[in-house]
Amino acid sequence: MDAKIRTRYAGRAKIVKAMSHPTRLFMVDELARGERCVQVLTGMVGDDISTISKHLAVLKNVGIVADEKRGAQVYYTLRCPCVMDFFSCVESVLKTKSRR
Amino acid sequence: MDAKIRTRYAGRAKIVKAMSHPTRLFMVDELARGERCVQVLTGMVGDDISTISKHLAVLKNVGIVADEKRGAQVYYTLRCPCVMDFFSCVESVLKTKSRR
DNA sequence: TGGCAATTTGGTAAAATGAGCAACTAGTGA
DNA sequence: TCACTAGTTGCTCATTTTACCAAATTGCCA
Incomplete structure (x- = not known):
């Protein structure tokens, strides 16, 4: 692997x-259903809100989600719905593995 | 997220x-073209062979690749070609991001 | 303006990852 | 059998990740 490929x-x-x-x-799975604000996602996941905020920042940094501030809350949306394709493949990997 | 969902x-x-x-x-990309033995993959990547072997073990552990020993070498194959779908999506995420 | 609610950011400690070297295992062939 | 090649595994060290608390921000509203 030369530098370019790498x-x-x-x-x-x-x-x-x-x-x-x-x-x-x-959260990606949840956002596939529509925009959600940090507070709501936090409620679903059950971790500290700062933890959720950082996870969302990770997704945002690579361009998977976008955020929009409306009033006091920040709403996140899925920018690349194709990431949902990952799920079906992942399920089939799980199936493949189980029938090993 | 209750325990089950988690x-x-x-x-x-x-x-x-x-x-x-x-x-x-x-390596997944390379294996999509056909089986490869550790030695060949090591030559392509350029890392220590033990490092390559461990990376392959990671892929094998989750069921993405399978290994088969033939003589002195171990050949790896892609068990779930659908993982290649990740690539097209990833490319579109990259594109989406750049046109932010 | 003061205070509360929603988020993000900084700091920190614990756990997981990744890389290479050395040692070990398993085939091959002289 | 001995030496050699291919690959895996154990060990150690450096780096990254993740979680939570506390502190800083930002917007709303009394």
Whole structure:
């Protein structure tokens, strides 16, 4: 892998990595249903709000979600619904694995 | 997120996480073209062979690849070609991000 | 303006990851 | 059998990740 190839895969990995946490995966799934504010997501997940905020920042940094402040709350939306494709593949990996 | 939901997303995240490293992503891409033995992959990536072996073990543990020993070498194959779908989505995330 | 609610940011400690070297295992062939 | 090649595993160290608390921000409204 020369530098150029390495950079390409590093960029891709960054995006996959942003999805590689249970809480973030859950939130992406939830955001696929519509925008949600931090407070609501926090209520669903049950972690500290600062933890949720940071997870959302991770997703935002790679461009998977977008945020919009309206009044005192910040609403997050899914910018790339195609990430939902990950789920069906992941399910099939799980199935493949179980029938090993 | 109650325990059940949490477990479900944790399982999914494990699979995504296995793909979330530049070297592993590269190898998955390469394996999509056909089986490869550790030695060959090591030559392409340029890391220590023990590092490559461990990355392959990560992919194997979640069921993404399978290994088969033939003579002195171990050949790895992609068990779930659908993981290639990740790539097209990832590319579109990259594009979405750049036109922010 | 003062105070409360919603978020983000900074700091910190614990846990997980990643890389290479060394040691070990398993085939191959002289 | 001995030496060599291919691969895996154990160990250690450095880096990254993650979680929560506390403090700083921002917007609303009495």
